[in-house]
Amino acid sequence: MEEPLQISLFPLLLLLQSLLVLSLEYSVPDKYFINCGSKTNAGDNFVAESSIRFRFPKDSFTDAEDNKSSTAPPLYRTARIFPSSSTYKFGVDQRGYHLVRLHFYAFSSSRNLSATARFDVSVPGFWLLRNFTLEKYSNSARVEEFYLNIDNDSFQIDFRPLESHIAFVNAIELFRLPDNFISDDFTGDIHISSSVLHTSYRLNVGGPELNKTEDDELRRNWEEDDQYAINGIKYESSINLKYKGDDSSYVGLAATKFIGPDPVYRTARVMNSKSEMDTDLFNITWKLGVKRNTTYFVRAHFYDVTSTPVGILKFSLYTYNNMRQLIKSEFDQNAVPFPFYYDFVVDSDEWEIMNITVGPDKSSTIKNAFLNGLEVMEITNTRGPSSVKEPPNQSHLHLKQGLGFGALAVICILVGLILFRKFRKDEFGKTLDWSPLNAKGGGSSHGRRGSSHGSSIANLNLGLKISFQEIQSATNNFHRKRIIGKGGFGNVYKGNLKNGLKVAVKRCEPGSSGQGLPEFQAEIMVLSRIRHRHLVSLIGYCDERSEMILVYEYMEKGTLRDHLYNSNLPSLSWKQRLEICIGAARGLNYLHKGAAGGIIHRDVKSTNILLDENHIAKVADFGLSRTGSLDQQQPHVTTGVKGTFGYLDPEYFRSQQLTEKSDVYSFGVVLLEVLCARPAIAVDPAIPREQANLAEWGIFCKNKGTLEEIIDPTIKSQIDPKSLRRFCETVEKCVQDDGCERPAMGDVLWDLEYSLQLQRGARVRKVEDDSSSTASASLQLANVRRLPSLSSLDETDDMAILKIDESGSAVGSVFSQMKFDDDRAFGLFQIETRDSYTVQRI
Template identity: 55%
Template sequence: MATLLCNKIQHFHFTLIFLIQLSLLQFISSSYTIPNKYFINCGSNNNVTEPETNHVFVAESYSEASFSSRSKIYTNQSFVPSPLYKTARIFTQTHSWYGFNIETTGTYMLRLHFLAFASSTSNLSSAKFNVSVPNFWLLRNFDARNYTNMALVKEFLLHIPIGNFKITFTPLLQSFAFVNAIEFFILPLHFISDNVAIFSYGTNRGLTTYPSTTMQAQMLETIHRINVGGENVTRGIDNLWRNWLSDDGYLLNRENAKNSTPYNSSIKYHVGDDSKGPYSNKFIAPNAVYQTAKQIISNSSNLNITWSFPVDKDTDHFIRLHFCDIWSSNIGLAYFSLYIYDNYVIEINKNIDGDVLAPLHSPYYYDYVVHSDNSGVMKISVGPDKTAKEISAFLNGVEIMKLSNSSDSVPLDGEHKHKYNHLAVVIGAVLGGFVLVCVVVVGFLWRLKTRKQKAVENSDWLPIHVTALGSSHCRLTEGSPHPNINLGLKISLIDIQFATNNFDAKEIIGKGGFGNVYKGVLKNGMKVAAKRSEPGSGQGLPEFQTEIMVLSKIRHRHLVSLIGYCDERNEMILVYEYMEKGTVRDHLYNTNSPTLSWMQRLEICIGAARGLHYLHKGASGGIIHRDVKSSNILLDENYVAKVADFGLSKTGPLDDNQSYISTGVKGTFGYLDPEYFMSQQLTEKSDVYSFGVVLLEVLCARSAIDPLLPRDQANLAEWGILCKNKGILEDIIDPSINGQINPNSLRKFSETFEKCLQEDGCDRPTMSDVLWDLEYVLQLQRGAVHREPHEDSSSSTSASLLLHNARLLPSLSALSEVDDMSIVKADESDSAAD
């Protein structure tokens, strides 16, 4: 009895909160109109009308917002779903921004529009960047590759005080940022209440109040907005231009629910006396949401309707649930219970005294803050009350938003930096003009000294049109650190223009840190791939010279061949043999390329290992690749693997007296040798570590680093070793090949990548040992040899003899020779002098 009384008091308390806050909301929202101030068509000098909403997005140059001057505009001439995506503002500098003048404190809606279009001047799909506002990250490590065919709209709600407000765009290393359109406007007063009920489930189940100061200090990111029981509701129908998706994909027990008959009359938003309910209005949700619902098919108390929504794990979420009784013939006939995570929350449409909260056919809603569990889903249910006289459970709409706390890692915007710089100037003036002059002079000299270095490190890699302007000098003959570069490989710029149709964007087949890669056909009919640096930038010159030097001196079946290069009119272009099947990565994940079988993957790994082994031991002086990764292993028309991209390579001599090269750390995160990273001492074993990561990629078909995964899974090398040690390696294998792998082959393969990924380089095998082990893995897969669990090919004489005999069998490997006696001999047979 005491518990029942406590629950009644609790319900009354929160009902009273709803009544007070929403009566204020109804009064104020009745006169609200959406401001037109900040609807921006980014990167454009023309206004456009969005067809869906018939709303005008103002040309960026005429809007009242400001933006970074060091940015670019790109235009899309191809078909797009809306004129908003015809243009984009491109940011290549860190801490680029849009600035807004906030005249009224309140809750603001911010929408950012992204479509990674490709045109003759740009390909936005390679963009990677962060977006932030003061104290909050909006996007982290955003990758535009998934949004080339469909636009992405990210929506946020923020409490913003009067003053200047900036949205900051920060390109990631060797990339850029962009945005197509921005919507930014204040919402009706009390659109989100300062005091929201917190629902706790489990052992601490109950309702408490979310403090107003805490609510205002949070950012809300829209995760789901659902029209329950109806079709999608488009932006043009919603009074705040929101999209509502149908709920069918989230419903768990379809057999318990049915769509209601649509209510054809206008919804009666309650007006007048608001003292009896948490009433909705036209800005809370549109008519279309309240005119449809899911309703339970029976009044049986054993049935519930349940929806399951994907959400972030272990995170606070704001939930808004919409209700409107559109069936009952009289007030008070329908009431039912609400559940979250199968825990009772509250009885809907009936207060503790039995008085009906909402007039007939008037919509209302409830807000809660709920902390998600570790399942990655949010379960919401409605269930009937046995005493209900008519339809006893229904739901019209659901909104779920993630609550984000402020972060100290968000960089200060330009406004804050300006304040600090101003303070430094004042202090300098106080200390004396002499000190200030000295600082300015030193800073100027330092700027001159580092300008060239900054040009090389700048991450602006966007493509531009080819031009006939500029110097025609050859940088490779003027002060080159490589005077012996083979100048006989030079190809004229006009020949490369002809081959690539003047660098037509339609011929782009890839993009890397150096620049775009174009497919081309030379006049002699040879298919080639032309890798072009941004003209006139001066970026990448050392890598350009290194690649020519390395590839002009070596030839190997498993190293990509350099056909020629161009170094005229401020151009740096490398021309390679064309690799029909693209990169290994292209066939593993995030792609439409054909999936590789396990046998094909082993053949590819063996081929790449042969190429690397030749670099280390077969090439004069020894060469360390320094950037081994799946995107730098290319496949020809027969899926023969060839190692590519030698711009970061280092040459020896490496001998017994000096087994390493002291050099700055370069490479790709996720593949970097940790020992090299810490000591800056580069060795052959650094390539071995990177190749171990590639072996795991081939097995698991996922990226080396995935920041969206839980922390212990984000780094593939660490995750793969952990799973192997736990005996659950099979759980992370690419499902497309899981049934193809011989257990003995998998066991040896896992031993191989584990040895490659040892933290100490001295504990790793040589590439010769890796190649030997992979050939053994291939023979185990074919069933030519049988390996007992206790055997180890690296130390077992019997295993070595078995492997030698197995290598006499016909091989699927394009490189294996029937009479090969050693791996070194096989590689030598594949190499040729220049």
């Protein structure tokens, strides 16, 4: 009997498994690469737009370059033009992280695209570009690149031209990225997968610019780092790279060829020489221009091209001179290095410069550091529209109109009931307290203005509304020459209203990840309720067309910081600086103790203290302010930590309990800035790390008795020793680590006024020159222990308390008790403030 035929299935299973692995290996998809507005392909990748069935509005059209002999690449010789809102719709084969690239090129044609194009670009849920334009004709393409997570079977990109303008695009790229290309694991509270990453920088550190089609499989462009790097020399290796990331047995930040291509890891920037390697303070720094107060995703690439296999190199990675990560060059068991990377998130400050630094670790036996590649991407969380509405079918038009009128009627009834209830409450004298706004806004257009408390528009001061058209006219349509500043909220423009009033116009940049709706509402609701000589005045606001615009009084001299360092403005005298500090302290004291009900500013810094044409200080920017009835039983507000690094109260940072003393700490840092003309956090990599934090360094110098060495040299000879001593004591009390040891703002104000009197050499004198009053004619104010400040009075407005003349002097009468070294004196005193603080017994 024949044996049955036996076939082993094991080799077949191995073959099937290998085929499955090969099928799962990532390769760059062949779609979508679109040559917009063209009927022909461009190069090897981009296909004609006409070969894909897109539906555009009837007014959409294509445009082609007139001069075919131009040097413009073929990809940029055609464009799709949109006079009205339009959409590209794509089918998505596989959900996950995708890359979107938009190509723009102002080529020569019958239409001047650079002059007539101004538009917004959005995808479902997010704005990609706002108020986008090609400011001038350029012979190079402008490519905007985004990373985003697509969790649907379809995807669309919407183009919306602004009024009287057009939108256009020359080419679009959309394709899926490899799995685990970007992870949420390291980011804590920030969820990258629910945000959009907008590429700001991609540097081939130590190497040449890389061609995106030949050197990088993901078609990324890597630029040289020469213009950004400080210190270090270029280094190139010929070693054969081994990507450990392709080995499934390794779990970590090992790179793949898609994370970074070979040419990036073959070049690096390393320390210059052995003598510099032996210096602990030596480092290599990259300075990158960024937006203020914005969150960035950073990816640093490493491949050890310098070390021998005998040891592992250790060095430190810093951002803004703060330790971020200890880097260890990675080797496998055979002592072969492999590429790896680190991801982290960085919040920029108000300086618009981000510092990334590598330097040797003190514990390492090998003193060296290197970097091979650097990517910086802006994290955008700003919610945009879900989609562009298509023109309705005519058959359904009347039904939709009917529904619209019905909804409008219901809304009108509800608004009427709300206003009626509010009117009844106000009639019976009930106070409507303002509570903190919900920090999480959502939606788009006017719908974005909602919160957990209902629509906030009803709560805003409608009497302050200014039309968008008037603001456009005041700023010459937001002309770039009118820009006088920029912050996390957006650009600030100088404007002139129809009545001739000069104003500062702060326009929110909706596409940024900086301040937004809650700050916009808070600013209006705070400043519409209070008025003070040392708080910047809100002239009006605009919330039309999804705009968030604030209009303030114009402050001729700019910010306090502009007059202290990093500018060409004349140096302020010590007396001017004291008067400015006193003015700012008056404004803050009014916020804390005035009739406004206890407002904590939460972002006190030198850029938020503005100066008018007479150098009168006014506190500005109340977008982060919090309010509430603070008393001895509940002296704090529990809230998420917000503020500016370097000014942030350490106790607030630890406990998340915000108090008035948090403003006092920040103001103490400002006082140190005024004295030393140095930033709160040093951005110069040449400054030793122990001197980077001004508050810590200033207190260290004071305790050591060397504070005079860091005083601004332009004012050192002007300062009276007694005035300096009192000022420094005030600073020291303000920046105490424990909030309960800090003085109240009213006490800070009194100390500053006292320091000014010591500087002026003020003295108590008699009413009549020949009087034989028991009060000594030569009694010096230095003997006075306590004199209440006019600004510390708990009144609704210092304009109501004091009589202000045109020169700015303030005169008032108060009952005061003055304690002298030898006896007490009681009485009514008349105090004149500004050019002299003479105290007279009446």
